[in-house]
Amino acid sequence: MERKYFQPEIETMPREEIKKHQLEKLKWQVRRIYENVPMYKERMDDAGVKPKDIKELSDISKLPFTTKQDLRDYYPFQLLAVHKRDIVRIQASSGTTGKQIVAGYTRNDLDQWSNGFARQLVAAGGDEKSIVQVSYGYGLFTGGLGAHQGSEKVGAMVIPTSSGNTERQIRFMCDLGSTHLCCTPSYAMYLGETVKEMGVKNQLKLKAGIFGAEPWTEEMRKQIEESLGIKAYDIYGLTEIMGPGVSYECEYQQGMHICEDMIIPEIIDPDTGEVLPEGSFGELVLSTITKEGQPLLRYRTRDLCRLDYTPCACGRTHVRMRKPAGRTDDMLIIRGVNVFPSQIEEVLLRNSIEVSPNYQIVVDRVNNTDTFDINVELSPKFNGDVEAEKKNLETQLRSMLGIGAKIHLLRPKSIERSEGKARRVIDNRKLHD
Ligand code: ADP
Ligand code: ZN
Numbered sequence: 001m002e003r004k005y006f007q008p009e010i011e012t013m014p015r016e017e018i019k020k021h022q023l024e025k026l027k028w029q030v031r032r033i034y035e036n037v038p039m040y041k042e043r044m045d046d047a048g049v050k051p052k053d054i055k056e057l058s059d060i061s062k063l064p065f066t067t068k069q070d071l072r073d074y075y076p077f078q079l080l081a082v083h084k085r086d087i088v089r090i091q092a093s094s095g096t097t098g099k100q101i102v103a104g105y106t107r108n109d110l111d112q113w114s115n116g117f118a119r120q121l122v123a124a125g126g127d128e129k130s131i132v133q134v135s136y137g138y139g140l141f142t143g144g145l146g147a148h149q150g151s152e153k154v155g156a157m158v159i160p161t162s163s164g165n166t167e168r169q170i171r172f173m174c175d176l177g178s179t180h181l182c183c184t185p186s187y188a189m190y191l192g193e194t195v196k197e198m199g200v201k202n203q204l205k206l207k208a209g210i211f212g213a214e215p216w217t218e219e220m221r222k223q224i225e226e227s228l229g230i231k232a233y234d235i236y237g238l239t240e241i242m243g244p245g246v247s248y249e250c251e252y253q254q255g256m257h258i259c260e261d262m263i264i265p266e267i268i269d270p271d272t273g274e275v276l277p278e279g280s281f282g283e284l285v286l287s288t289i290t291k292e293g294q295p296l297l298r299y300r301t302r303d304l305c306r307l308d309y310t311p312c313a314c315g316r317t318h319v320r321m322r323k324p325a326g327r328t329d330d331m332l333i334i335r336g337v338n339v340f341p342s343q344i345e346e347v348l349l350r351n352s353i354e355v356s357p358n359y360q361i362v363v364d365r366v367n368n369t370d371t372f373d374i375n376v377e378l379s380p381k382f383n384g385d386v387e388a389e390k391k392n393l394e395t396q397l398r399s400m401l402g403i404g405a406k407i408h409l410l411r412p413k414s415i416e417r418s419e420g421k422a423r424r425v426i427d428n429r430k431l432h433d
Contacts (some may be wrong), residue, residue, distance in 0.1 A: 116245025117150020
């Protein structure tokens with residue numbers, strides 16, 4: 001019989017028990033962090049809060065926030081809550097935004113993180129008979145080893161191809177009969193495109209894909225599913241907390257279940273820091289309650305989303321987070337208007353017959369005014385009027401964003417493909433500041 005959950009007793013734990021478990025772990029964690037991490041002791045003392053003041057779950061809001069800047073300021077080891085000799089692994093962020101940060105894991109931390117990913121693989125129909133191709137990058141980025149160790153934990157056969165060498169990837173996929181593919185959604189799009197060019201779709205044995213590490217839209221999901229003949233699952237994670245497996249989709253795909261036995265999520269107003277009522281849209285804040293090596297309290301992810309506590313048809317009781325709509329620091333302010341790359345992507349995908357979703361935003365400042373250009377590839381099948389298509393896209397974008405952008409339609413394949421996270425924005429204004 002197909003396995004439904006990886007850890008049924010945890011994944012379907014009644015809400016009351018989850019809360020009890022969270023409170024117990026939170027108290028334990030706050031105490032040891034207070035005793036072992038000088039930055040937290042100082043901040044808690046400043047805020048006038050002691051470990052004994054954590055009496056119920058809502059007391060978490062008395063604790064100070066942690067930001068990415070803190071991880072930079074206390075780089076590399078000053079936030080460890082254990083001795084360095086107990087750290088068995090170091091990973092680093094992909095460095096999408098500024099200087100890299102590192103995270104140290106104990107043996108238990110790696111084990112827990114593996115459980116997070118293993119829950120995803122099983123939810124995506126994986127078991128010990130699965131053949132998992134890991135095409136996330138391995139070098140320091142958490143994607144590769146995160147997917148790798150989680151799949152091994154399920155007992156699957158793992159093929160650690162890492163990213164790149166795309167045609168060889170696809171040959172392996174066909175020859176070894178990979179059933180599950182793990183990579184960034186950008187790379188999945190590229191793989192899909194290459195499968196088509198090689199004409200080997202009918203040789204694939206793929207059933208499902210586990211894609212995350214960057215935002216992607218429902219339209220992109222449909223394109224990937226179609227090009228590779230699979231069901232595509234969304235997985236979320238960040239180096240600061242653990243890596244892929246912080247939250248994951250079940251077969252109903254109505255948001256990603258957060259591993260609440262390891263993490264307490266909150267949603268705050270990114271401007272005021274105030275905790276928002278259940279169901280509100282805002283910045284996701286995560287506290288690691290079981291992590292030993294580099295535990296974080298109230299870490300501000302800068303990812304914008306909402307939490308859904310309604311019961312899920314899959315039987316899992318852990319809260320679901322809706323797909324992050326972007327990061328607070330992904331947001332571009334162009335001529336005073338807030339612009340998220342995901343809005344542009346949505347418009348392009350709506351026009352997928354004419355253009356491909358490969359695009360790049362270029363922002364600059366000329367004579368004190370922001371310039372806003374978007375390079376977009378035409379679809380290989382396009383045979384219409386380029387000028388008319390350009391006007392059409394410009395009109396749709398203006399109504400989506402509230403400001404005008406200049407569209408440049410390029411020949412298919414002229415924008416460089418990404419093997420990891422896509423680089424969608426080139427903001428040259430920063431260079432001049
Ligand atoms: P970096 O900040 O250098 O990119 P990471 O590689 O740790 O570092 O990336 C973590 C970030 O990636 C998250 O904070 C989030 O913004 C993004 N991310 C990860 N998974 C997803 C996902 N499934 N959907 C949207 N964004 C995601
Ligand atoms: Zn579910």
